[in-house]
Amino acid sequence: MAELSVEHLLGIxxxxxxxxxxxxxxxxxxxxxxxxxxxKVPSLRDITIANLFFENSTRTKLSFELAEKRLSADVIxxxxxxxxVKKGETLIDTVNNILAxxxxxxxxxxxxxxxxxxxxxxxxxxxxxxxxxxxEHPTQxxxxxxxxxxxxxxxxxxxxxxxxxxxxxRVALSNIFxxxxxxxxxxxxxxxxxxxxxxxxxxxxxxxxLKKALEWCDVANVLRVQHERMDIKYFPSTREYTQxxxxxxxxxxxxxxxxxxxxxxxxxxxxxxxxxxxxxxxSVILNQVENGVAVRMAVIYLLAQQVKR
Ligand code: CP
Numbered sequence: 001m002a003e004l005s006v007e008h009l010l011g012i013x014x015x016x017x018x019x020x021x022x023x024x025x026x027x028x029x030x031x032x033x034x035x036x037x038x039x040k041v042p043s044l045r046d047i048t049i050a051n052l053f054f055e056n057s058t059r060t061k062l063s064f065e066l067a068e069k070r071l072s073a074d075v076i077x078x079x080x081x082x083x084x085v086k087k088g089e090t091l092i093d094t095v096n097n098i099l100a101x102x103x104x105x106x107x108x109x110x111x112x113x114x115x116x117x118x119x120x121x122x123x124x125x126x127x128x129x130x131x132x133x134x135x136e137h138p139t140q141x142x143x144x145x146x147x148x149x150x151x152x153x154x155x156x157x158x159x160x161x162x163x164x165x166x167x168x169x170r171v172a173l174s175n176i177f178x179x180x181x182x183x184x185x186x187x188x189x190x191x192x193x194x195x196x197x198x199x200x201x202x203x204x205x206x207x208x209x210l211k212k213a214l215e216w217c218d219v220a221n222v223l224r225v226q227h228e229r230m231d232i233k234y235f236p237s238t239r240e241y242t243q244x245x246x247x248x249x250x251x252x253x254x255x256x257x258x259x260x261x262x263x264x265x266x267x268x269x270x271x272x273x274x275x276x277x278x279x280x281x282x283s284v285i286l287n288q289v290e291n292g293v294a295v296r297m298a299v300i301y302l303l304a305q306q307v308k309r
Pocket of ligand 1: 056057058059060061131137264265266
Protein backbone atom coordinates (compact mmCIF):
# COMPACT_ATOMS: atom_id res chain seq x y z
CA MET A 1 0.00 0.00 0.00
CA ALA A 2 1.23 3.56 -0.80
CA GLU A 3 2.53 5.53 2.20
CA LEU A 4 3.13 9.18 2.99
CA SER A 5 6.79 10.26 2.84
CA VAL A 6 6.42 11.99 6.24
CA GLU A 7 5.88 10.64 9.78
CA HIS A 8 3.79 13.64 10.90
CA LEU A 9 1.79 16.36 9.15
CA LEU A 10 3.62 19.43 10.42
CA GLY A 11 3.42 21.64 7.35
CA ILE A 12 2.94 21.53 3.59
CA UNK A 13 6.60 22.47 3.14
CA UNK A 14 7.59 18.96 4.29
CA UNK A 15 5.35 17.21 1.71
CA UNK A 16 6.09 15.99 -1.82
CA UNK A 17 3.65 16.26 -4.73
CA UNK A 18 3.06 12.47 -4.48
CA UNK A 19 1.93 12.90 -0.86
CA UNK A 20 -0.74 15.40 -1.90
CA UNK A 21 -1.83 13.10 -4.72
CA UNK A 22 -2.11 10.17 -2.29
CA UNK A 23 -4.06 12.28 0.24
CA UNK A 24 -6.50 13.42 -2.48
CA UNK A 25 -7.05 9.91 -3.87
CA UNK A 26 -7.71 8.66 -0.33
CA UNK A 27 -10.02 11.64 0.32
CA UNK A 28 -12.00 10.78 -2.84
CA UNK A 29 -12.82 7.44 -1.24
CA UNK A 30 -13.78 9.02 2.09
CA UNK A 31 -15.89 11.68 0.39
CA UNK A 32 -17.95 8.86 -1.08
CA UNK A 33 -18.18 7.27 2.42
CA UNK A 34 -19.45 10.47 4.11
CA UNK A 35 -22.19 10.79 1.52
CA UNK A 36 -23.53 7.28 2.23
CA UNK A 37 -26.55 6.77 4.55
CA UNK A 38 -24.11 5.17 7.05
CA UNK A 39 -21.23 7.66 7.03
CA LYS A 40 -18.77 5.56 8.99
CA VAL A 41 -16.05 2.94 8.40
CA PRO A 42 -14.38 0.71 11.05
CA SER A 43 -10.80 1.43 9.78
CA LEU A 44 -9.35 2.98 12.96
CA ARG A 45 -11.15 1.08 15.75
CA ASP A 46 -7.76 0.42 17.40
CA ILE A 47 -6.52 4.05 17.23
CA THR A 48 -6.91 6.77 19.89
CA ILE A 49 -6.63 10.44 18.92
CA ALA A 50 -6.30 13.52 21.15
CA ASN A 51 -7.42 16.90 19.81
CA LEU A 52 -5.45 19.57 21.66
CA PHE A 53 -6.69 23.09 20.97
CA PHE A 54 -4.67 25.82 22.68
CA GLU A 55 -6.29 28.44 20.37
CA ASN A 56 -9.91 29.02 19.40
CA SER A 57 -11.42 27.05 16.54
CA THR A 58 -14.83 26.17 15.15
CA ARG A 59 -14.34 24.51 11.73
CA THR A 60 -10.99 22.76 12.25
CA LYS A 61 -11.83 21.31 15.68
CA LEU A 62 -15.26 20.01 14.67
CA SER A 63 -13.98 18.78 11.31
CA PHE A 64 -11.14 16.77 12.88
CA GLU A 65 -13.45 15.32 15.53
CA LEU A 66 -15.99 14.28 12.93
CA ALA A 67 -13.28 12.84 10.65
CA GLU A 68 -11.92 10.77 13.55
CA LYS A 69 -15.38 9.51 14.53
CA ARG A 70 -16.24 8.65 10.90
CA LEU A 71 -13.10 6.44 10.97
CA SER A 72 -14.25 4.83 14.28
CA ALA A 73 -11.22 6.08 16.25
CA ASP A 74 -11.50 6.76 19.99
CA VAL A 75 -11.39 10.53 20.49
CA ILE A 76 -10.51 12.77 23.43
CA UNK A 77 -10.76 16.57 23.31
CA UNK A 78 -8.73 19.12 25.21
CA UNK A 79 -9.22 22.89 25.30
CA UNK A 80 -6.51 24.92 27.01
CA UNK A 81 -9.06 27.23 28.69
CA UNK A 82 -10.38 24.49 30.99
CA UNK A 83 -7.06 22.65 31.55
CA UNK A 84 -4.12 22.57 33.97
CA VAL A 85 -2.13 24.68 31.46
CA LYS A 86 -3.72 27.55 33.40
CA LYS A 87 -1.88 26.23 36.52
CA GLY A 88 1.53 26.51 34.80
CA GLU A 89 1.98 23.01 33.29
CA THR A 90 4.36 22.89 30.28
CA LEU A 91 3.29 21.75 26.81
CA ILE A 92 5.46 18.60 26.98
CA ASP A 93 4.18 17.64 30.47
CA THR A 94 0.58 18.21 29.35
CA VAL A 95 1.02 16.09 26.23
CA ASN A 96 3.02 13.31 27.93
CA ASN A 97 0.26 13.00 30.54
CA ILE A 98 -2.28 12.66 27.74
CA LEU A 99 -0.08 10.13 25.92
CA ALA A 100 0.22 8.04 29.11
CA UNK A 101 -3.45 7.28 28.48
CA UNK A 102 -2.29 5.40 25.31
CA UNK A 103 -2.91 8.01 22.63
CA UNK A 104 -1.56 7.30 19.11
CA UNK A 105 -2.17 10.58 17.25
CA UNK A 106 -2.20 14.19 18.49
CA UNK A 107 -3.97 16.93 16.53
CA UNK A 108 -2.77 20.28 17.85
CA UNK A 109 -3.58 23.94 17.31
CA UNK A 110 -1.24 26.32 19.11
CA UNK A 111 -0.49 30.05 19.00
CA UNK A 112 3.29 29.46 18.79
CA UNK A 113 5.03 29.04 15.44
CA UNK A 114 6.73 25.62 15.32
CA UNK A 115 4.77 24.13 18.25
CA UNK A 116 3.99 20.98 16.21
CA UNK A 117 7.63 20.47 15.15
CA UNK A 118 8.74 20.94 18.77
CA UNK A 119 6.21 18.38 20.00
CA UNK A 120 7.14 15.85 17.31
CA UNK A 121 10.73 15.86 18.63
CA UNK A 122 9.75 15.29 22.25
CA UNK A 123 6.79 12.92 22.36
CA UNK A 124 6.06 9.47 21.00
CA UNK A 125 2.94 10.06 18.87
CA UNK A 126 1.99 11.12 15.37
CA UNK A 127 1.49 14.89 15.29
CA UNK A 128 -0.93 16.72 12.99
CA UNK A 129 -0.58 20.50 12.92
CA UNK A 130 -4.04 22.09 13.05
CA UNK A 131 -2.55 25.61 12.84
CA UNK A 132 0.60 26.98 14.54
CA UNK A 133 0.46 30.74 14.99
CA UNK A 134 1.12 32.66 11.77
CA UNK A 135 3.06 29.73 10.29
CA GLU A 136 1.16 26.81 8.68
CA HIS A 137 -2.32 25.29 8.57
CA PRO A 138 -1.64 22.28 6.35
CA THR A 139 -5.04 20.57 6.39
CA GLN A 140 -6.72 23.88 5.44
CA UNK A 141 -4.44 24.19 2.39
CA UNK A 142 -5.08 20.56 1.46
CA UNK A 143 -8.84 20.98 1.61
CA UNK A 144 -8.57 24.25 -0.34
CA UNK A 145 -6.61 22.57 -3.14
CA UNK A 146 -8.94 19.57 -3.04
CA UNK A 147 -11.89 21.97 -3.51
CA UNK A 148 -10.19 23.68 -6.49
CA UNK A 149 -9.49 20.26 -8.03
CA UNK A 150 -13.14 19.29 -7.51
CA UNK A 151 -14.48 22.55 -9.03
CA UNK A 152 -11.99 23.03 -11.91
CA UNK A 153 -10.79 19.45 -12.54
CA UNK A 154 -7.15 20.20 -11.73
CA UNK A 155 -4.91 22.52 -9.73
CA UNK A 156 -1.98 22.42 -12.19
CA UNK A 157 -1.83 25.54 -14.38
CA UNK A 158 -4.57 27.38 -12.47
CA UNK A 159 -4.14 30.99 -11.35
CA UNK A 160 -4.99 31.64 -7.71
CA UNK A 161 -4.99 34.99 -5.95
CA UNK A 162 -4.99 35.10 -2.15
CA UNK A 163 -6.60 38.36 -1.02
CA UNK A 164 -6.28 40.02 2.39
CA UNK A 165 -4.08 39.78 5.47
CA UNK A 166 -1.24 37.65 4.12
CA UNK A 167 1.21 38.72 6.85
CA UNK A 168 -0.63 37.05 9.73
CA UNK A 169 -2.08 34.13 7.77
CA ARG A 170 -1.00 30.51 8.19
CA VAL A 171 -3.65 29.67 5.59
CA ALA A 172 -1.84 31.86 3.03
CA LEU A 173 1.59 30.30 3.61
CA SER A 174 0.33 26.70 3.51
CA ASN A 175 -1.74 27.50 0.39
CA ILE A 176 1.27 29.02 -1.37
CA PHE A 177 3.35 25.87 -0.68
CA UNK A 178 0.53 23.49 -1.66
CA UNK A 179 -0.52 25.32 -4.83
CA UNK A 180 3.03 25.74 -6.13
CA UNK A 181 3.82 22.06 -5.41
CA UNK A 182 0.89 21.15 -7.67
CA UNK A 183 1.93 23.52 -10.48
CA UNK A 184 -0.47 26.44 -9.91
CA UNK A 185 0.49 30.12 -10.19
CA UNK A 186 -0.07 32.21 -7.05
CA UNK A 187 -0.40 35.97 -6.54
CA UNK A 188 -1.29 37.84 -3.37
CA UNK A 189 -3.31 41.04 -3.06
CA UNK A 190 -3.75 43.25 0.01
CA UNK A 191 -2.50 46.38 1.75
CA UNK A 192 1.31 46.70 1.48
CA UNK A 193 1.53 46.63 5.27
CA UNK A 194 -0.13 43.18 5.30
CA UNK A 195 2.16 41.59 2.69
CA UNK A 196 5.27 39.91 4.19
CA UNK A 197 8.62 41.30 2.96
CA UNK A 198 9.85 37.76 2.08
CA UNK A 199 6.93 37.05 -0.30
CA UNK A 200 8.96 37.40 -3.55
CA UNK A 201 11.47 34.84 -2.25
CA UNK A 202 8.58 32.32 -2.37
CA UNK A 203 8.06 33.02 -6.09
CA UNK A 204 4.82 34.86 -5.39
CA UNK A 205 3.93 38.13 -7.16
CA UNK A 206 2.11 40.96 -5.42
CA UNK A 207 -0.81 42.72 -7.17
CA UNK A 208 -2.01 45.66 -5.10
CA UNK A 209 -4.96 46.47 -7.40
CA LEU A 210 -7.87 44.15 -6.52
CA LYS A 211 -9.61 44.52 -9.91
CA LYS A 212 -6.42 43.54 -11.80
CA ALA A 213 -5.82 40.62 -9.43
CA LEU A 214 -9.34 39.29 -10.00
CA GLU A 215 -9.08 39.79 -13.79
CA TRP A 216 -5.90 37.64 -13.74
CA CYS A 217 -7.13 34.75 -11.59
CA ASP A 218 -9.29 31.63 -11.91
CA VAL A 219 -9.78 31.44 -8.14
CA ALA A 220 -9.84 34.10 -5.40
CA ASN A 221 -9.16 32.79 -1.89
CA VAL A 222 -10.31 35.58 0.44
CA LEU A 223 -8.88 35.94 3.95
CA ARG A 224 -10.14 37.93 6.90
CA VAL A 225 -8.05 40.58 8.67
CA GLN A 226 -6.61 38.92 11.79
CA HIS A 227 -7.07 41.74 14.31
CA GLU A 228 -6.26 39.35 17.18
CA ARG A 229 -2.65 39.06 15.91
CA MET A 230 -2.14 42.82 15.48
CA ASP A 231 -0.62 45.09 18.11
CA ILE A 232 -0.43 48.13 15.78
CA LYS A 233 -2.74 49.62 13.12
CA TYR A 234 -1.88 48.25 9.65
CA PHE A 235 -4.43 50.37 7.71
CA PRO A 236 -6.40 53.53 8.51
CA SER A 237 -9.91 52.07 8.87
CA THR A 238 -12.03 49.00 8.18
CA ARG A 239 -14.13 51.14 5.82
CA GLU A 240 -11.09 52.00 3.70
CA TYR A 241 -9.93 48.36 3.73
CA THR A 242 -13.34 47.26 2.41
CA GLN A 243 -13.31 49.97 -0.29
CA UNK A 244 -9.90 48.84 -1.60
CA UNK A 245 -9.83 45.10 -0.90
CA UNK A 246 -13.42 44.00 -0.20
CA UNK A 247 -14.99 41.74 -2.86
CA UNK A 248 -18.54 42.68 -3.86
CA UNK A 249 -20.91 41.63 -6.65
CA UNK A 250 -20.26 44.78 -8.74
CA UNK A 251 -16.55 43.96 -8.99
CA UNK A 252 -17.34 40.38 -10.05
CA UNK A 253 -19.99 41.50 -12.58
CA UNK A 254 -17.43 43.77 -14.28
CA UNK A 255 -14.80 41.05 -14.73
CA UNK A 256 -16.37 39.64 -17.88
CA UNK A 257 -15.72 36.09 -16.64
CA UNK A 258 -16.61 33.88 -13.70
CA UNK A 259 -14.08 33.11 -10.98
CA UNK A 260 -14.27 30.67 -8.08
CA UNK A 261 -14.66 32.30 -4.65
CA UNK A 262 -13.11 30.64 -1.59
CA UNK A 263 -12.78 31.61 2.07
CA UNK A 264 -11.34 29.46 4.88
CA UNK A 265 -13.61 31.07 7.50
CA UNK A 266 -14.42 32.63 9.83
CA UNK A 267 -15.94 35.25 7.49
CA UNK A 268 -16.36 38.90 8.46
CA UNK A 269 -19.33 39.57 6.18
CA UNK A 270 -19.33 43.09 4.77
CA UNK A 271 -15.59 43.57 5.41
CA UNK A 272 -13.46 41.34 3.11
CA UNK A 273 -16.47 39.89 1.25
CA UNK A 274 -20.16 40.80 0.97
CA UNK A 275 -22.85 38.29 1.88
CA UNK A 276 -23.99 38.31 -1.76
CA UNK A 277 -20.55 37.10 -2.91
CA UNK A 278 -20.03 34.67 -0.02
CA UNK A 279 -23.33 32.96 -0.89
CA UNK A 280 -23.17 33.24 -4.73
CA UNK A 281 -23.12 30.31 -7.17
CA UNK A 282 -19.37 30.64 -7.72
CA SER A 283 -18.65 30.41 -3.99
CA VAL A 284 -17.35 27.02 -2.80
CA ILE A 285 -17.07 28.07 0.85
CA LEU A 286 -19.37 25.35 2.20
CA ASN A 287 -17.88 22.78 -0.18
CA GLN A 288 -14.54 23.58 1.46
CA VAL A 289 -16.05 22.72 4.84
CA GLU A 290 -17.52 19.44 3.55
CA ASN A 291 -14.25 18.51 1.85
CA GLY A 292 -12.38 19.28 5.07
CA VAL A 293 -13.85 16.18 6.71
CA ALA A 294 -12.88 13.89 3.81
CA VAL A 295 -9.36 15.35 3.53
CA ARG A 296 -8.78 15.09 7.31
CA MET A 297 -10.05 11.49 7.26
CA ALA A 298 -7.46 10.80 4.56
CA VAL A 299 -4.58 12.42 6.49
CA ILE A 300 -5.49 10.62 9.73
CA TYR A 301 -6.01 7.28 7.96
CA LEU A 302 -2.65 7.49 6.13
CA LEU A 303 -0.68 8.47 9.26
CA ALA A 304 -2.45 5.77 11.30
CA GLN A 305 -1.08 3.15 8.87
CA GLN A 306 2.37 3.96 10.28
CA VAL A 307 1.36 3.49 13.94
CA LYS A 308 2.97 0.34 15.41
CA ARG A 309 0.23 -1.90 16.76
N1 CP B 1 -10.43 27.81 8.84
C1 CP B 1 -10.20 27.68 10.17
O1 CP B 1 -9.10 27.32 10.60
O2 CP B 1 -11.27 27.97 10.96
P1 CP B 1 -11.32 27.78 12.55
O3 CP B 1 -10.36 28.82 13.14
O4 CP B 1 -12.74 28.02 12.95
O5 CP B 1 -10.84 26.39 12.88
